[in-house]
Amino acid sequence: MTTTTPKDKTPGTELVPVKFSRLTRRGILLGLSLAQLIALGIAGTTLTSMLYAGGGNLILLSTPIWLPAALAAWIPVAGRPAIEWVPVAGWWAWRATGHQLIYRxxxxxxxxxxxxxxxxxxxxxxxxxxxxxxxxxxxxxxxxxxxxxxxxxxxxxxxxxxxxxxxxxxxxxxxxxxxxxxxxxxxxxxxxxxxxxSGTGLADWWATHGNDDGSWPSSIYAELIERAGPAxxxxxxxxxxxxxxxxxxxxxxxxxxxxxxxxxxxxxxxxxxxxxxxxxxxxxxxxxxxxxxxxxxxxxxxxxxxxxxxxxxxxxxxxxxxxxxxxxxxxxxxxxxxxxxxxxxxxxxxxxxxxxxxxxxxxxxxxxxxxxxxxxxxxxxxxxxxxxxxxxxxxxxxxxxxxxxxxxxxxxxxxxxxxxxxxxxxxxxxxxxxxxxxxxxxxxxxxxxxxxxxxxxxxxxxxxxxxxxxxxxxxxxxxxxxxxxxxxxx
Structure with a gap:
């Protein structure tokens, strides 16, 4: 990227814009994270095993295993694949079971x-x-x-x-x-x-630099500091x-x-x-x-x-x-x-x-x-x-x-x-x-x-x-x- 300096400006007198690197979402293989690959591996292994073991009936019986794993790898929940919430929810459940969410x-x-x-x-x-x-x-x-x-x-x-x-x-x-x-x-x-x-900063400044001569402006200013300081x-x-x-x-x-x-x-x-x-x-x-x-x-x-x-x-x-x-x-x-x-x-x-x-x-x-x-x-x-x-x-x-x-x-x-x-x-x-x-x-x-x-x-x-x-x-x-x-x- 190139930048140009206006004729009426000298270099170094203007703020230079910056850019942050993107948060990588590339994953391990073809954009898939480790959790997604594990879930898809479980689903694929189950389907292949059932296919070689007996075919249609076993595939149907194993649906509760491979179908949730495949769906969890692809269905997003709050912007993340559902499978990536498993460690967070599991750790939360473990801490809740161990009464670690309350401290006294x-x-x-x-x-x-x-x-x-x-x-x-x-x-x-x-x-x-x-x-x-x-x-x-x-x-x-x-x-x-x-x-x-x-x-x-x-x-x-x-x-x-x-x-x-x-x-x-x-x-x-x-x-x-x-x-x-x-x-x-x-x-x-x-x-x-x-x-x-706490208001002590304003009060100390007024005590050091203020002119508390009893006049109306002085009393109004002192009252304002007293009220505004704590807020x-x-x-x-x-x-x-x-x-x-x-x-x-x-x-x-x-x-x-x-x-x-x-x-x-x-x-x-x-x-x-x-x-x-x-x-x-x-x-x-x-x-x-x-x-x-x-x-x-x-x-x-x-x-x-x-x-x-x-x-x-x-x-x-x-x-x-x-x-x-x-x-x-x-x-x-x-x-x-x-x-x-x-x-x-x-x-x-x-x-x-x-x-x-x-x-x-x-x-x-x-x-x-x-x-x-x-x-x-x-x-x-x-x-x-x-x-x-x-x-x-x-x-x-x-x-x-x-x-x-x-x-x-x-x-x-x-x-x-x-x-x-x-x-x-x-x-x-x-x-x-x-x-x-x-x-x-x-x-x-x-x-x-x-x-x-x-x-x-x-x-x-x-x-x-x-x-x-x-x-x-x-x-x-x-x-x-x-x-x-x-x-x-x-």
Whole structure:
């Protein structure tokens, strides 16, 4: 694609549109997924066996086996073949049978020292306070990761002029390239949250800069701040850096081994990321300690308490009590303490060229309490090259197979192959390869308000040229990934 620069503009003063790679739907063989191939294999094997065993009567008697398998492979349910819902429904039934959909904190039973008071599989997380930086590092012994969190402040991107926006986009690209070159990063999570403001920010500003001289304009302004402050919303952004302990095993042994050696390696990555963020004109704060992370976790599970925690800085700053008191998970939502949540997955990013501020309708939606998590999973250069070569070979093999049987090549397959070629060109030019996952957690006080908020966010996503889908059957696990800064996977 070529671009032209207007005569009255100079290069670099206009935002350059970008395009996302399509979500591959190529499947394993002729566009069929593994589940579809298994179902069709069961149906074909049953029919062939019955045909050789006795013919018509046995085929008729085996209809309850091969017919449901064939139908499940082809009939779509909510945009996916019915057979692909079997693992989700099976896992949901298993958890329901084992009473794993309900969580209640055991107040009289103390938790193990250093563990996080979180439900589900997040209960295995452990905290480690780094003696050098004072930051708390979250250790996942199952996923073999060590995660640290920092809060980032930045000006409103949408209010900047196009030249400044383009400069910041390029700088953010360098940040992502930095984590790709490391080879030891498991994930970078960017979490943007909206929280009910306590009003202390406006009140403090008025106390410092206001002119409270007792006049009528002064009293009206003070009254407006007093009334509007608690009803306002504030935005908070955090960046979570997760170290892959298996990829950094050799360096960890060199640094002394164990969790202390891993912390030393993570500190190196923290310094590199901090420098990269500052070069991108972002303002990272100090890496968060256990008290700050405890407040974030408590506010995510019970947002109504967030203003009180902000007003009283010493409350709720213990990770041992930061989790929810009660959790009820249903098929399409989750209830924690006093609020309801639903998690949407950005299943399709814009297919056409868009400008970097395309998510503004979602991120700037008013009167909706939500969290937007962008999970960036980097691939090492050698892994990325093998991945691209494999995808390219599979596309060419499938194209040859389709040509052999007379199947027509459609536009979607051509576009996916073009994306693979573009990724190969980017890798050759020295760029990194990342996998993006977008999750949106929406919060409301009752189910009706939650459904209305979900509908509003889905409409905002349509305006942003994105497609969203509600993650059913896995809302509890999705909530920990979408609303908590722990760099968790779904």
């Amino acid at each position: 904190r055991r107040i009289l039973t103390p938790r193990p020292s250093g563990s996080l008071a979180l439900p589900g599989d997040a209960a295995r997380l452990r905290e480690y306070v780094d003696p050098v930086t004072g930051a708390v590092m979250i250790h996942d012994p199952t996923e073999h990761t060590l995660t640290v969190v920092c809060e980032v402040t930045h000006p409103a991107f949408i209010l900047l002029d196009p030249a400044e926006q383009q400069r910041r986009v390029i700088s953010w690209g360098r940040v992502l390239a930095t984590i790709c070159r490391s080879g030891r990063i498991a994930m970078l999570q960017v979490l943007e949250r909206t929280l009910p403001a 306002a919303q504030r935005h908070a952004t955090t960046v979570s850096l997760s170290l892959d302990l298996r990829a950094a095993a050799r360096q960890i042994r060199t640094a002394g081994g164990g969790i202390r050696g891993a912390a030393a390696i993570l500190r190196q990555e923290m310094n590199t990321l901090t420098a990269a963020l500052r070069s991108a004109d972002l303002s990272p704060t100090a890496w968060l300690d256990s008290g700050a992370i405890a407040v974030i976790l408590r506010s995510a599970y019970d947002p109504a308490i967030a203003p009180a925690l902000e007003r009283h800085g010493q409350l709720g700053r213990s990770l041992a009590t930061a989790g929810p008191v009660a959790v009820n998970e249903s098929w399409s939502r989750i209830r924690t303490d006093s609020t309801y949540h639903a998690v949407l997955w950005v299943s399709e990013w814009p297919r056409a060229h868009v400008h970097p501020e395309f998510l503004a309708p979602v991120l700037l939606s008013t009167d909706i309490q939500r969290s937007f998590a962008l999970l960036c999973t980097p691939m090492r250069a050698d892994q990325a090259a093998r991945h691209v070569r494999k995808k390219k070979t599979e596309h060419l093999s499938d194209a040859a197979q389709r040509a052999r049987i007379g199947q027509i090549e459609d536009a979607a397959q051509t576009a996916e192959y073009a994306d693979v070629l573009a990724q190969e060109a980017d890798l050759t030019a020295g760029h990194g390869l990342l996998r993006y996952t977008g999750l949106i957690s929406i919060t409301a006080t009752n189910p009706d308000e939650l459904d209305a908020a979900v509908a509003a966010v889905e409409q905002a996503a349509i305006q942003a040229s994105c497609e969203t889908r509600r993650l059913v059957g896995q809302q509890a696990r999705a909530f920990t990934a979408a609303a908590l800064p722990l760099a968790r996977r779904v």
